[in-house]
Amino acid sequence: MSKHRVSRRQFLNYTLTGVGGFMAAGMLMPMVRFAVDPVLKTSAAGDFIATKQKVAELTNEPVRVDYSYEQKDAWYTSEVTHTAWVYKNKEGNIIALSPVCKHLGCTVNWAGDKNNPNKFYCPCHGGLYEKNGKNIPGTPPTAPLDTYPTKEKDGILYLGQPEPNKYVK
């Protein structure tokens, strides 16, 4: 016989603690999963989003393209609207530029300044950019406008997430 005998009281304590813990885990797991699940879900952030712009209608003159999509932020879903300035370059490639100024984030406009008709202009502090998004030295922005990756499907323009401008050398 072992010296360490388990008394009836100890046996009941161990058994009830074990069963209680098991039951508590069974109840808590779904709650924890419910709380954490939206955070763990992969988002569609890397996906291309359809605009209403027909690719055939694009010319070498930048046009403003507004587009919306549903954004899920954990438990909260909201409709988000973005803008791009889009045109075709000499080679016929589609260029889509972010309108977010690289100085302090105002919105730039194509030909927004009558003294600089072929440039993007930021009205906040007079920032200027070339047509390919290159920031013009001597104006406040310190980096080129970001670009959107583009895709055409059924004649419609699709845009990805903004990325650093690869057209500026």
Ligand code: FES
């Ligand atoms: S925010 Fe555009 S120039 Fe300052």
